[in-house]
Amino acid sequence: MISPIPTEFDFIVVGGGTAGNVVAGRLAENPNVSVLVVEAGIANPLDVEAIATPSQAFTLRNSKHDWAFKTTMIDRPEYERVEKPNTRGKALGGSSCLNYYTWIPGSAATFDDWAEFGGDSWTWESCKEYLAKPVNYHDDEGVYSKDLQKVGRNGPLDISHSSLLPETKVFRDSLTNAWIEAGEKVSEDIYSGEMHGLTHCMDSTYNGIRSTSGCFLKNKPNVTILASTYSKKINFDGTTAVSVSVLVGGEEEHTFKANKDIIVSQGVFETPKLLMLSGIGPEKELLSHGISPVVTSEHVGQNLLDHPIMPYCRKLKAGTGLDNHLLRAGYEKDGAIAQYRKDRTGPVGSGLLELVGLPRIDKYLETDPDYVKFKRENGGVDPFGPGGQPHFEIDFVPMFSDAFQWHFPCPSEGDYLTVIVDLLRPLSQNGWVKLNSTDPLQQPHININFFSHDLDIVAMREGVRFLDNILDKMEIVGEHYPWPMPLTSNEAMKRAILERSQTGFHPCGTARLSKTIQQGVVDSGLRVHGTQNLRVIDASVIPVIPDCRIQNSVYMIGEKGADIIKAAYPELYAEAP
Ligand SMILES: Cc1cc2nc3c(=O)[nH]c(=O)nc-3n(C[C@H](O)[C@H](O)[C@H](O)COP(=O)(O)OP(=O)(O)OC[C@H]3O[C@@H](n4cnc5c(N)ncnc54)[C@H](O)[C@@H]3O)c2cc1C
Numbered sequence: 331m332i333s334p335i336p337t338e339f340d341f342i343v344v345g346g347g348t349a350g351n352v353v354a355g356r357l358a359e360n361p362n363v364s365v366l367v368v369e370a371g372i373a374n375p376l377d378v379e380a381i382a383t384p385s386q387a388f389t390l391r392n393s394k395h396d397w398a399f400k401t402t403m404i405d406r407p408e409y410e411r412v413e414k415p416n417t418r419g420k421a422l423g424g425s426s427c428l429n430y431y432t433w434i435p436g437s438a439a440t441f442d443d444w445a446e447f448g449g450d451s452w453t454w455e456s457c458k459e460y461l462a463k464p465v466n467y468h469d470d471e472g473v474y475s476k477d478l479q480k481v482g483r484n485g486p487l488d489i490s491h492s493s494l495l496p497e498t499k500v501f502r503d504s505l506t507n508a509w510i511e512a513g514e515k516v517s518e519d520i521y522s523g524e525m526h527g528l529t530h531c532m533d534s535t536y537n538g539i540r541s542t543s544g545c546f547l548k549n550k551p552n553v554t555i556l557a558s559t560y561s562k563k564i565n566f567d568g569t570t571a572v573s574v575s576v577l578v579g580g581e582e583e584h585t586f587k588a589n590k591d592i593i594v595s596q597g598v599f600e601t602p603k604l605l606m607l608s609g610i611g612p613e614k615e616l617l618s619h620g621i622s623p624v625v626t627s628e629h630v631g632q633n634l635l636d637h638p639i640m641p642y643c644r645k646l647k648a649g650t651g652l653d654n655h656l657l658r659a660g661y662e663k664d665g666a667i668a669q670y671r672k673d674r675t676g677p678v679g680s681g682l683l684e685l686v687g688l689p690r691i692d693k694y695l696e697t698d699p700d701y702v703k704f705k706r707e708n709g710g711v712d713p714f715g716p717g718g719q720p721h722f723e724i725d726f727v728p729m730f731s732d733a734f735q736w737h738f739p740c741p742s743e744g745d746y747l748t749v750i751v752d753l754l755r756p757l758s759q760n761g762w763v764k765l766n767s768t769d770p771l772q773q774p775h776i777n778i779n780f781f782s783h784d785l786d787i788v789a790m791r792e793g794v795r796f797l798d799n800i801l802d803k804m805e806i807v808g809e810h811y812p813w814p815m816p817l818t819s820n821e822a823m824k825r826a827i828l829e830r831s832q833t834g835f836h837p838c839g840t841a842r843l844s845k846t847i848q849q850g851v852v853d854s855g856l857r858v859h860g861t862q863n864l865r866v867i868d869a870s871v872i873p874v875i876p877d878c879r880i881q882n883s884v885y886m887i888g889e890k891g892a893d894i895i896k897a898a899y900p901e902l903y904a905e906a907p
Contacts, residue, residue: 347424350595352888355546439717538679634761651745
């Protein structure tokens, strides 16, 4: 039994995740407005040490706070791979409680591509203030240019640069020198719409603690949080959404009425599932599960996008990585734990990733005849960065990281470098989410469909070659682990990429922005086409994948979505923009 709570609210947010909490918190800025947040996970994530402590993020994979979705990663005629778990956060704060912190806004040119779907209100110019609105940026030691204060506008979410650990100074200097020697740029300002070069990354952490979207709900007594509660169905009067049925603890059914809007924010996999269970989706899909359509909407669950990554490892000179400080028992780890307990500094409080590279690799791509042909037939326009965007995000983690390569044993000694080569604008854009059953507690059927386009394999191969040539310039970098990367053979590289690639954890697009129901699922006001009083606000609405980590975009969508709703209810939000 839940303790008695009202059965009617002004707004109901279904899914208290990254975007959902932003929306709920902003709508609750009018203390007379009541908001219900329905969340499947726990209500107090920062009480969980592994969630709160930055360096423990990798241990959350497959924990009870992970939805651990079963996912088809690759679905090619000659090679198929299904994996579980594919991580998503299950806690108040959603994936902001399980992600790896890096804070990157993306390129203006890519946001401008959103206009084809969302119109002029979804371009870089119209989104950039919302990219900054959620954030409070801290540089307490005054290390970086004051100009970077522009990444925040005194929002509730604390972010800061990844700490520059003394333990990794040799690594940082060596990588920076090799990067420059290779003719590549270094830049600290990737926050103005152009992103190029090697940069010290910002993180959604501050003072050694993870920041989550839960901060938007602080001191909001008019928000009721129903945790450990699963959505079952949105109920309609005709095509007007009126209430939400939920299963408290996965069992006890309750229905809550919304006097204004219902906002679905369950994330890229569970949002299309709930829409379909409620009768909004592709006709064939609904009918095959015996669901009567409320609105036939063919794009629900389609257009799933994600970044494929190629993670790999090379040995580092002893003493230049963090392996002994974080992975193995011993005096270095004891010291790191003691330091964190004392003042939350050091390796344990760090986000692990200090340096991110955002290169274009045209010279490498131009060596491939298939790429050259494709580009020629594309009117001479490079498909992987048509507006001059970087081709890759490359992450440098100075430690063996099993979060990306769980198939390999953690080395018992030595220091290692894990690199992640993330293809930012893949041509494979035909992933999907369908129903496995009508049971709301069953996972949906997910197919990310990486590498359905052959040219993505070429791009990934050349990205690895580009990077490895830079790593070869670093005296402190040694052999590959656990076996050599077959860099000189295109065929062997293709096999390695198909076998070792992973998700960059940036899925989006399954309820995309659109001008009509023939193009997508929600309109520029994030209203579900064909319905009234129903919106989707989360990563599902993204129509073109941002060329970077996507949490900044998701927070932006939450902020912009909240303002759109406020503008629709002037009687409640007289001060709204
Ligand atoms: C492991 C990992 C690492 C990442 N690293 C980074 C990074 O370094 N930088 C970056 O920018 N981005 C990163 N991301 C991506 C980023 O965190 C996500 O894109 C973003 O948080 C998604 O937000 P969302 O609001 O769409 O969904 P979520 O934050 O996932 O929220 C969905 C919410 O809905 C709830 N929910 C789902 N189904 C139901 C249901 N049936 N009933 C009730 N509640 C439900 C969930 O529990 C969750 O709280 C990472 C993601 C992951 C998983």
